[in-house]
Amino acid sequence: MAKVGIIMGSKSDLPVMQEAVDALNKFEISIEVDIVSAHRTPEKMMEYGKNAHLRGISVIIAGAGGAAHLPGMIASLTPLPVIGVPIKSSNSIDGWDSILSILQMPGGVPVATVALNGAKNAGILAASIIGSSDVKIQNKIIDYKSSLKESVIKDSLI
Secondary structure, X not given: OOXXXXXXXXXXXXXXXXXXXXXXXXXXXXXXXXXXXXXXXXHHHHHHHHHHHHHOOOEEEEEEEOOXXXXXXXXXXXXXXXXXXXXXXXXXXXXXXXXXXXXXXXXOOOOEEOOOOOHHHHHHHHHHHHHOOOHHHHHHHHHHHHHHHHHHHHHOOO
């Protein structure tokens, strides 16, 4: 059963969202990946948002560009934590439209938002959320952060 659902508005978002896939694979967390457009497949989006938790999903990562309604709409439908990845797309205003669409959610409908094209951090955040109740994953997060520290120390010795 997948623990993290990774969804995006279109296939063109996949190169960015692949970094979330890679991060979660590194932590050996099961995932499912799908294209769920808030504007082109609203019925699919509604079904996904309402039923993800019933299928064993623990966290949803939703990437979208342009108007970027997918993360917020999913958050309005699910009891799960949602991490939004704003994507700089071909119809984007330097990505600011996507960032603000995801970041400026109304009270009561939170979406954790990472940096523009920040899918890697979305994957790490999803792993940390799962790690808060799964010691095995938490230990992998601890090891990962330790490796970051070691990398900086190694690089400072040049």
